[in-house]
Amino acid sequence: MADQKDNKDSPGPIPEGWVSHTKFKNGIEVKTYLCPAAEQEFYTYEDLMRYVRYAKAAKLSIYSPEFEENMKKEGQS
Secondary structure, three states, X not given: OHHHHHHHHOXXXXXXXXXXXXXXXXXXXXXXXXXXXXXEEEOOHHXXXXXXXXXXXXXXXHHOHHHHHHHHHHHHO
16 A cells, blocks of 8 residues: 555656655645755656756756765865
C-alpha cells in the first residue's frame, strides 16, 4: 500500500538531488518538492519537472558543472 500512496503523491520518480518535503503553511499541511542544496521548492510535480528539464538543458543550479565546486568553496569558508 505504501507504494500506491507514493505513486499518488508523486506522479513519477523524483529526480536525484530533490526530495519530497512536507511543511505547514497557515496550519495546513503542504507537500512540496525541495532541492536542499539550492533551497529551491516547487508545489507540483509538473512544475518541478518543467524546471528540471530547463535547468539540465541550460546547465543551471545543481545541474551546473560549477555548482558542486562552488558548494565546496562555500563549505570551506
